Amino acid sequence: MIPSSRLRPTALLVVARKLPVIGIVAGSSTDERTTICRSAYLAAVSRAGGAPVVLPHLIETVQAYASGCDGLLFTGGGDFDPRFSGQLCHDPKLLRKTDPVRDQFEFTLMRLADQMQTPVLGVCRGMQWMAAIRGGNIVLDLPSEFPSTERHAMWSEPPDHLAHSVHVVSGSHLSAIVGETRLNVNSRHHQSVRVPGLRTLSSAISDDGVIEAIEWTDHPFAIGVQWHPEDLAVTGDAAATRLFEAFISAAAGLAPAPTRISSA
Numbered sequence: 001m002i003p004s005s006r007l008r009p010t011a012l013l014v015v016a017r018k019l020p021v022i023g024i025v026a027g028s029s030t031d032e033r034t035t036i037c038r039s040a041y042l043a044a045v046s047r048a049g050g051a052p053v054v055l056p057h058l059i060e061t062v063q064a065y066a067s068g069c070d071g072l073l074f075t076g077g078g079d080f081d082p083r084f085s086g087q088l089c090h091d092p093k094l095l096r097k098t099d100p101v102r103d104q105f106e107f108t109l110m111r112l113a114d115q116m117q118t119p120v121l122g123v124c125r126g127m128q129w130m131a132a133i134r135g136g137n138i139v140l141d142l143p144s145e146f147p148s149t150e151r152h153a154m155w156s157e158p159p160d161h162l163a164h165s166v167h168v169v170s171g172s173h174l175s176a177i178v179g180e181t182r183l184n185v186n187s188r189h190h191q192s193v194r195v196p197g198l199r200t201l202s203s204a205i206s207d208d209g210v211i212e213a214i215e216w217t218d219h220p221f222a223i224g225v226q227w228h229p230e231d232l233a234v235t236g237d238a239a240a241t242r243l244f245e246a247f248i249s250a251a252a253g254l255a256p257a258p259t260r261i262s263s264a
Contacts (some may be wrong), residue, residue, distance in 0.1 A: 048244035048247070050070075112143070192226060
C-alpha cells in the first residue's frame with residue numbers, strides 16, 4: 001500500500017471519500033445463467049455520486065443486500081404477480097413478462113427497505129411495488145381499461161423520447177427536489193398505480209389522470225416515478241439529474257429530512 005504521505009492531494013481525496021453504495025435490482029433475463037442491468041441505471045447513479053452495485057435475485061442473500069446498501073434502486077421491467085397487491089388478473093394475456101423469482105426477491109427487499117428506512121428510488125415497476133407494499137393496488141392494463149392513455153406505452157420510441165407531461169404536486173418531496181410544477185417525461189408502461197396505499201402520497205399526475213409519482217410520507221427518502229429518469233439523467237435533463245442527486249445524497253446521509261404535505 002502506498003503511504004498516504006506520498007499521495008497527491010487529489011489522490012488523498014479519492015482514498016478518503018466513501019461513495020454511498022446503491023443496490024440496483026437486476027432486470028429479468030431469459031437466460032438463467034445471466035444477470036442483466038440496463039447501463040443507464042448504472043450511469044445515472046455513478047454520475048450523481050453513488051457506487052452502483054447490481055443485485056441478482058438471490059433470496060438467500062436479500063438480508064445482506066438490505067444491510068449492506070446505503071440506498072436501493074428498484075428498476076423497471078415486466079409485471080409482477082398481481083396477487084402481491086391483493087388482486088387477481090382475469091385475463092393472463094394482459095400481463096407482460098412475469099418473473100416469480102424476481103417478484104419474491106423484490107417483495108422481500110422492499111419490505112426490508114421500508115422497515116430499515118433505507119433510501120428508495122422506484123422506477124416504473126419499482127414505483128408500483130412501493131404502492132403494493134403499502135396496501136395499494138394497480139391498474140393491471142391501462143389500454144384496456146382507459147383507452148385514452150395510449151401515450152404511456154411508447155416502447156418503440158428512443159429511451160429519452162418525451163411522451164407527455166406530468167403535474168408535480170406542490171408541497172411534495174418530489175416538488176422540493178425538482179423545483180418545477182410540470183415535467184416532460186418519457187413513458188414505457190401499460191400498468192399504473194390506482195391506489196397508492198397507506199401513508200403514501202401521489203406526488204405527480206399526468207393530464208389524463210394517471211398517477212405518475214408516489215412517495216412514502218413516513219420515510220426519509222422513498223420516491224417512485226412511473227417514467228424512466230435514468231434515461232433522461234444521462235442526457236443531462238435537469239429534473240432527472242436533481243432526482244438522482246437527491247437520492248444519492250439521502251443514501252450518503254447528507255440530505256435534510258423532507259418537508260412535505262401529509263397523506264392518509
